[in-house]
Amino acid sequence: MPTPRGLWITCLILPALAVMLLFVAYPIVSALAYAFYHWNGMARGEFVGFRNFYDVLFTEPYKSTVQNAFINNVIVFVTLMVVQNGAAFILAYALWREFPLARFHRIAVFLPVVLSTVIVGYLWKLFLNPLFGIVNQTLKAVGLAGLAQPWLGQSDTALASLILVNAWHWVGFPTLIFLAAMQRIPSEIYDAVRMETESEWVKIRKIIWPLVAPAATIVFVLQFIGSFNWFELPYVMEGMSGSPYGNTDVLALYFYRLAFGNPGAGSSDFGHGSALAALVFIFITVFATAMTLYLRRREIEL
Amino acid sequence: MTPFAKTFLVATAVAGIAAPAFAEDISFWGWRVEDVPQYEEFIDTFEAENPDINVNLRMIEAVNYGTILSTALAGEAGPDAMMVRAYGSFESVASGGYLMPLSEENVPALKDFPADALKAETLRADNTVYAIPFASQTMMVLYNKDVFSELGLEPPKTWDDMKAAAEALQEAGLYAFANGTADAWQNEVITFGLGSSTMGKAFYEDVMSGDADFTDPRFVDALARIKDMSQYFPDGFIGLDYASSQQLFATGMAGMFVGGSYEIAAMKGMNPDINIGAIPAPVVNEGDEGLVAVFYDGGYAGNAATEHKDAVLKFLNFLASKEFGQAFANELSNISPIPGVTFDNPDLEAVAELNKTSMPYMMLVNFRFDQPSGSTLVQENVQKMMAGEATPAEVGATVTEGLSKYYEPFQNN
Numbered sequence: 001m002p003t004p005r006g007l008w009i010t011c012l013i014l015p016a017l018a019v020m021l022l023f024v025a026y027p028i029v030s031a032l033a034y035a036f037y038h039w040n041g042m043a044r045g046e047f048v049g050f051r052n053f054y055d056v057l058f059t060e061p062y063k064s065t066v067q068n069a070f071i072n073n074v075i076v077f078v079t080l081m082v083v084q085n086g087a088a089f090i091l092a093y094a095l096w097r098e099f100p101l102a103r104f105h106r107i108a109v110f111l112p113v114v115l116s117t118v119i120v121g122y123l124w125k126l127f128l129n130p131l132f133g134i135v136n137q138t139l140k141a142v143g144l145a146g147l148a149q150p151w152l153g154q155s156d157t158a159l160a161s162l163i164l165v166n167a168w169h170w171v172g173f174p175t176l177i178f179l180a181a182m183q184r185i186p187s188e189i190y191d192a193v194r195m196e197t198e199s200e201w202v203k204i205r206k207i208i209w210p211l212v213a214p215a216a217t218i219v220f221v222l223q224f225i226g227s228f229n230w231f232e233l234p235y236v237m238e239g240m241s242g243s244p245y246g247n248t249d250v251l252a253l254y255f256y257r258l259a260f261g262n263p264g265a266g267s268s269d270f271g272h273g274s275a276l277a278a279l280v281f282i283f284i285t286v287f288a289t290a291m292t293l294y295l296r297r298r299e300i301e302l
Numbered sequence: 303m304t305p306f307a308k309t310f311l312v313a314t315a316v317a318g319i320a321a322p323a324f325a326e327d328i329s330f331w332g333w334r335v336e337d338v339p340q341y342e343e344f345i346d347t348f349e350a351e352n353p354d355i356n357v358n359l360r361m362i363e364a365v366n367y368g369t370i371l372s373t374a375l376a377g378e379a380g381p382d383a384m385m386v387r388a389y390g391s392f393e394s395v396a397s398g399g400y401l402m403p404l405s406e407e408n409v410p411a412l413k414d415f416p417a418d419a420l421k422a423e424t425l426r427a428d429n430t431v432y433a434i435p436f437a438s439q440t441m442m443v444l445y446n447k448d449v450f451s452e453l454g455l456e457p458p459k460t461w462d463d464m465k466a467a468a469e470a471l472q473e474a475g476l477y478a479f480a481n482g483t484a485d486a487w488q489n490e491v492i493t494f495g496l497g498s499s500t501m502g503k504a505f506y507e508d509v510m511s512g513d514a515d516f517t518d519p520r521f522v523d524a525l526a527r528i529k530d531m532s533q534y535f536p537d538g539f540i541g542l543d544y545a546s547s548q549q550l551f552a553t554g555m556a557g558m559f560v561g562g563s564y565e566i567a568a569m570k571g572m573n574p575d576i577n578i579g580a581i582p583a584p585v586v587n588e589g590d591e592g593l594v595a596v597f598y599d600g601g602y603a604g605n606a607a608t609e610h611k612d613a614v615l616k617f618l619n620f621l622a623s624k625e626f627g628q629a630f631a632n633e634l635s636n637i638s639p640i641p642g643v644t645f646d647n648p649d650l651e652a653v654a655e656l657n658k659t660s661m662p663y664m665m666l667v668n669f670r671f672d673q674p675s676g677s678t679l680v681q682e683n684v685q686k687m688m689a690g691e692a693t694p695a696e697v698g699a700t701v702t703e704g705l706s707k708y709y710e711p712f713q714n715n
Contacts, residue, residue: 040394061674061707129546130482130538150541153484154689241486244540244689245682260369268368268394269673 028281035274045271052275062258062272069242069249076163076250077227084167085174085219089212092178093204106179110172117169121236124165128152152237155247162248166233170226174219181215182208217295221288228284231256251280326613327356332385333367340633347629348620355613357383368394375400375605382608383617386433387600388422390670395603396425401432402604408615409434411622411640418662419639422598426671433601434622437636440563440653441495441595441663443584447577449476449557457581459592461500461527464558464584468534471557478534480556482542489684490677494595494663495560496531497524499583503593506661510668512711515702517695523586525694529687540689552576563653567635580652582659594656597663598639672708679704 035052039045056062095106112120127134128151136148151161185208193207231252234242240257242249259273334341338361345357360381362370368387372395374380380400386392395401406413412420412431423433445457450467453474458464468478483489501524508514536542536550551559552572559565566578582592602621604614620626627640635647637654645651662668669676679701686692692700706712 061704125543128541129543130541131536131546131550136538148538150484150538152543153482153538153541155691239485241678241681243484243486243685245486245686245691268372 031274032278034270035278037271039270040268048271052271053279056272056276056279062276065246065249065254066251066276068246069251069254072159072248072250073228073230075159076166076230077224079163080167080223080227081220083163084171084223085216087167088171088174088219089178089209091171091175092182092212093208095175095179096182109175112169113172115169117232118236120165120169121233124161125152125237128161153244155244158238158244158247162234162237165237166230169233173222174216177215177219178212181212185211217292220295221291224291225284225288228252228280251276255280325354325356326610327358328382328608328610328613328617329358329360330383330617331360331362331367331371331381333362333364334385335361335363337361337634343633344626344629347625348617351620352613352616355616357617371395372398378607380605380607382605382610382614384603384605385436385600386423386603388435388598389667390675392423392433392601393425393671396432397427400606402606402608402611402614403430404432404434404604404618405430409619409622411619411624414641415622416639416641418596418667419598422667423601423603433603434618435598435601435639436621436630437599437634438596438639438657439599439663440580440637440657440660441491441498441561441597442563442653442656443495443581444551444559444561444565444569445579445581446551446554446557447579449554450579455557457579458584459581460588460590461531461584461586464531465534467557468531472534477536477550477556478558479531479536479539480547480550480559481535481561482539482544482547483535483685483688484541485544486681486685487677488544488547489681489688490665491562492528492560493525493680493684494583494665495562496528496583497521498593498595498661499585499590500524500527501661502591503661506664509664509711512714515698515712516705517698517702522694522698525684525687525697527586528684529694532688540685548572563637566649566653578649580649580656582656591659594660595663596657596660597666599636669705669709674704674707676701676705 036047036049037045038048056066091109095102130136130150139145139148149157151157190207193203229252230250234248234250234253238248242253255273255276258269260268341359345359371384386395404412419435420431423435424431453470455467455470458467471478481492501520505514505518505520550556552569569576569578582594585592602618604618608614624640624642627638627643631638631643631645635650645654665676665680683692683697683700687694687697702712
C-alpha cells in the first residue's frame, strides 16, 4: 500500500516520465527497430535481422564512406583536444593573471558559445568565400595573396577550416572551466611556489596543470561526444554530401544522408541509416562511459 | 427492427445515394510553396468548371515534402491528389502501390504527351504511368545579353568561340563564368550543361544499349574540354558556393553561367533588369548539333486509396489539359510538356526552342534509381577533377565502375 506521500511523489513524476518516454525513449527504440528492416520510408519493408549492421561495416558502398567518416571524426576529436584545449588553457591562464581588460576579454572569449551553430557556420562560410571573403581579402591586402585559398573547396584545407571554426566557436567553454579550476587553486600553494621559482613554465607544469587537470575530465568527455555527433557545422558549411568529394564527411552526416537521401536523388534508406546511427550511439555511450570511469580513477590518484 | 432503426437506415441509404450531388472535398498536396497564389487560381478555374468539387490545397516545404508525403501515405492519411517527383524519387512513392494507375482510358490526354515526359513518371517494375508530368528543366549556358552586346560579342557556338568570348570578358574586367563547384550538385550541372554537345546523342544511346560506357572518348573528351574551360571560372571557384555564383551572374559581374532553365526566373528575381540569353552546350566543330540536357521535374498523381476516385480523375484530367498547361506556362514561367502549349514569354520561348535539339540529363534520368547514383558519382569525381586531383579518364573509369555495381550492360566489360 503506497503511502499518501509516495503517491503524491509518483503523481508529480508521472507527467515528466510520460514526456520522457514519448519524446526520448520511443524515438530511440523505434529508430533502433528500423535498423532491422529494409525500409525506404513507404510500406514497412522486410525484416533483415542484423544485415544492415553488417552492411554498413563490411560491404561497399557503405564501408569506405563509414571508414572515411570515422577517421574524420577521430581527426576532429584529436585536433579539438589539442588545439581547442591548448588555446583554452592559454586563454584561461591569461585571464586568470588579470591581463588588461580581463573582464572584457572574458566576455569576448565566451561570446561565440552562445551563437547558434547555423549562424556561426553561415558567417564563416561568408568569411571564407574565395572571392569576397574577408579572410582572402585581408591576405591580399597585406601582400600575402599567395596564401589566399578556396578554403572550403579543396581537400587539404576543408576539414581543417571546419575544425578551426568549431574550435573558435566553442573555445569559451573549456576556457571557463579551466579558469574556474585555476581560481580554486589555494593561494598559499601558489605563493609558496612563487618564492621558489620565477619561471612561469615551472609554475604551470608543477602547480597549475596538475590542479586543473581533474576539471578537464568533463571537457574531454563532452568533446568526445561532440566530435562523434558532429553534424550542424559541416552540414551548414559543406552541405549534405560532405564536399569536397566526401572530404568533410562525418558519421552523423552520412547516416542522415542515408536516411533522407541525397538532395534530388530521393532514395531513402532508413534501414542502413538507422543501423549506422545505432552503432554510433553505442560507440559513443561505451567510450564516453569508459573515459569517464578511467579519468575519474586517475583523478583520485592525483 | 424498431421503427426508429428502420427510418434511420432508410435515411442513411438515401443520404448515401444523394451524396454525390453535394460538393466533394478533395485534398491536393505539393511542394511549390512559392507558387501558392498561382495554384489557388488554377484551382479556382477548375472549381468553376466543376462546381461539385472542392480542392483543398496544401503546400509543404520542399525539403520535407518527400518524408511527410510518404509517411502520410503509409499511414493512410495521404492526400487525394498530390505532386510527386520524377525518376528515382518518384519510384520510391509509386512502388508502394499508393498511386492510382493512369492510362489513356482514364486520362485520354496522356496519349499526346512526349514519351520522355511519361517515362519520368513511369514505374519501371510494371511499366505503368502514375503521374501527369508538369514541367521540364533544361541544362544549358546562360549569358548576359547586355554585357555581350556592349562588348560586341556574339553568343558562342563552338568551344573556340566560347574561349574567345571568355578572354574578351576577362579583358573587360568581368568574370567570364560565374560558376563555382563547392556545392557538389553544381558539378553535374556543369558536366552536362557544357558537355552535352561534345558527348552527343549517339553516346547517350550507346550507353543505354551497353555499347559504350563512361570511359568512352566522347565522354572523356567532354570532361577534358570542361576542365580546360574552367580556367575562365572565378579564382578559387572550387570553394565558391552556388549562392555566390548566382549573385555573380545576377549582378552582371560575370558574362556566362552554366545552369538550368529554372535560373532565369531566379536571376530575374534577384535583378529584374537582367537580360538573359540561353545557348546550348558548345560544339567541337562548326556545324555540329548544339545540345541541351533535359529532364522532367515532377508530376500530378492520384491516391490509389482515395474515396473520391471520380473527382480526383476529373481533377487530374484538368491538370493534363492544354488549358491548364497554358496557364501553368504563363503564370509560373515553366516549360509545360503538354502538347500544343505556346510560350508567350520570350525567355521561355527561347528555352522551348533549344529543347528541340536535346538529350536527356543522363544521370538524373537513368541512374538515380540505385546506389551509388550516377549523380553522386559524377558530382564527386568531377569536383575532384576540377580541383586537379583526378584526370578526365580517371573520372570516366570511376563513374563506370560505380555504375557497374547495378547497371548490367557495364558488367560484361
